[in-house]
Amino acid sequence: MHKHRLSIPPLAALTAFEAAARHGSFTKAAEELNLTQGAVSRQVALIEDQLGLKLFERVRQRVMLTPAGAAYAADIRDSLRQLSAATINAMAFRGTGGVLNLAILPTFGTRWLIPRLPGFFQTYPGVTVNFATRLVPFDFKPEGLDAAIHFGDPIWPGARLHRLMGEVIVPVASPEMIARFRLREPADLLNVPLLQQATRPHAWKNWLQAQGLPTESAVMGPRFEQFAMVAQAACAGLGAAIVPHFLVEDEIRSGALAVPFERPLMSSEAYYLVYPEEKAERPAVVAFREWLLAQCVKPDI
Template sequence: MATFPRRFLPPMTVLCAFEAAARHQSFTAAAAELNLTQSAVSRQIRLLEDLLGAELFIRERQTVRLTVAGESYAQEIRTVLRRVSTATLGFRANPRGGMLNIAILPTFGTRWLAPRLPGFLSGNPGVTINLTTRLAPFDFQADTVDAAIHFGMPEWQGAKLDFLMGETVVPACSPAMLKAHKVKKPADLLELPLLHLASRPDAWERWFHAMKVPTGRIPGMLVDQFAMAAQAATAGLGVALLPKFLVEHELAGGDLVVAMDRPVESTERYYLAWPPNREHYPPLQAFREWIRGAAKAA
């Protein structure tokens, strides 16, 4: 038995015609895109308006434009069509398993998650994983992502969270920079160029506060990702405040050194965020169990 009234489901051809007309703000352009006649698109739009009981477009001479309600409806339909397209593509790519779309934080994804993913895939051979970058929380209902890596407080509107791990940050720089400057106490770092991460603009202030070092405004180069901050520090451009577990390779190889061995635990944590309506999706269930275990073992 259907869980939704079928009389409220317009034909797919009608929805596609409406989405194209709404995007182009033109029945003629929509007809050209869909390889239909302008009158055929017009009839399909009218059929949809009859079903809805209200007009979607304001028709003025030879032009059309969406009503306020039509604009809102177009956004909803566009999201639904995108989900159907993604689901179909996923099924075609892996008809015997499931598709899992995960939004990642760039450096966490490349440095921590990607090297461990073969372990998950070997234990779940029917699952295909797609990775996409997201730097900030988003609306799961308006996206095609099944889960996302979240760093911050345990808050994400409309999502559930699984705790993964905390992090410890350390000031790191090139060996040449540390050799050229005498760094004996935390306050000495204020004399060096400091690198700032755009997503954590107050990170240095919090580190100095933990060291009980008073600061005013702390100038310095701004970068948008940890990988770039690590590269800039390696190149001798300054001292970066970096999660130790994300730069283990550089520290072990000597490209980076700890400028001051005063690690500070971040108040924020790493979480896996996921929408409640995907809770029983088998690939997500398997991934949640696996990533919690991988984080615990790290």
């Protein structure tokens, strides 16, 4: 490790090089870093001397990255970004604040999580939460994310999972479609377009099987990426949807959607809070975990 440290150029030089590479100009890099153009040039020259190769070609009034310089700049940019994130995370240990970079499922986030967040920020005013959308499991480290809301089985290598809640799925349709197709019993749905949700390809098949019905039409029908889109399509009368009840409570309450018959099915999967082992004790993660689990100490919705 000591030998590796000796081969690393100073951080100031790396910062100057990255800025010059990004701008394609020593002058603009100097303006950004509040340095002189000569200072930036000397920092870059220091790195070139240490590496024993040219990072830039000087062409008239411009500088252009060499192939080696372009590759080095991309790696350095990622490293500087990681250093910045590490510094912010370290500063979070000064108290209960900090930054939480959270991956959410879009409809769960907008329909269930975000409406409850004012309570979180009242309890933990020093925490900032940044949101990203992810529909499937991913590698936390390259994504730069601290935690995620996951739906599925409790499987995520290298991470801790906390079960939040299960879900009850129900068929829904607009009142007009229920009347037009005379939906009185489950078998009547076999004559209706079945709206599909891309990340739940087996939802209709599982529900139809539970009712003892044929499943040939289970994957037939328009396909949508998010539950919010499926719900909107059902409201517009494009077909019937099979959805988690708690995600369409507003539409049912307003009368835009209705459950034609009470045949709920408990999903075999569940929602989980997931985060890497190495981030388990970060203040922002701890705060969010404790608050979120407290929100879910109730019967499954």
